[in-house]
Amino acid sequence: MATMLDVSIRAGVSKATVSRVLNGTGQVKESTRQQVFKAMEELGYRPNFLARSLANQTSNSIGLVVSTFDGFYFGRLLQQGVTPDRSLGKAAYRHRRP
Numbered sequence: 556m557a558t559m560l561d562v563s564i565r566a567g568v569s570k571a572t573v574s575r576v577l578n579g580t581g582q583v584k585e586s587t588r589q590q591v592f593k594a595m596e597e598l599g600y601r602p603n604f605l606a607r608s609l610a611n612q613t614s615n616s617i618g619l620v621v622s623t624f625d626g627f628y629f630g631r632l633l634q635q636g637v638t639p640d641r642s643l644g645k646a647a648y649r650h651r652r653p
Contacts, residue, residue, distance in 0.1 A: 556599040559573045559574065559577075559602075561598055562595050563594075565586075565598060566590040566591045572591065577602060
């Protein structure tokens with residue numbers, strides 16, 4: 556699994572620059588941003604949401620526990636309302652009570 560350090564080395568930038576690109580903070584030239592994205596794609600880099608959660612002390616998660624996934628209400632809720640958006644760093648967890 557590729558790390559931010561691997562991406563920074565491949566892109567020829569600092570780890571802090573990779574972080575700024577991933578978080579959308581600070582000022583980064585468009586050409587540098589594209590270099591970072593290209594390096595991420597080449598290395599198959601995927602952000603580690605668990606590590607980010609630990610560092611920020613927040614999970615950015617939604618949990619839903621229901622007695623059944625069957626039925627009109629919960630079926631639609633699970634299909635449309637509780638869909639994880641990984642691009643935003645969000646995760647959804649579903650668990651069915653026995």
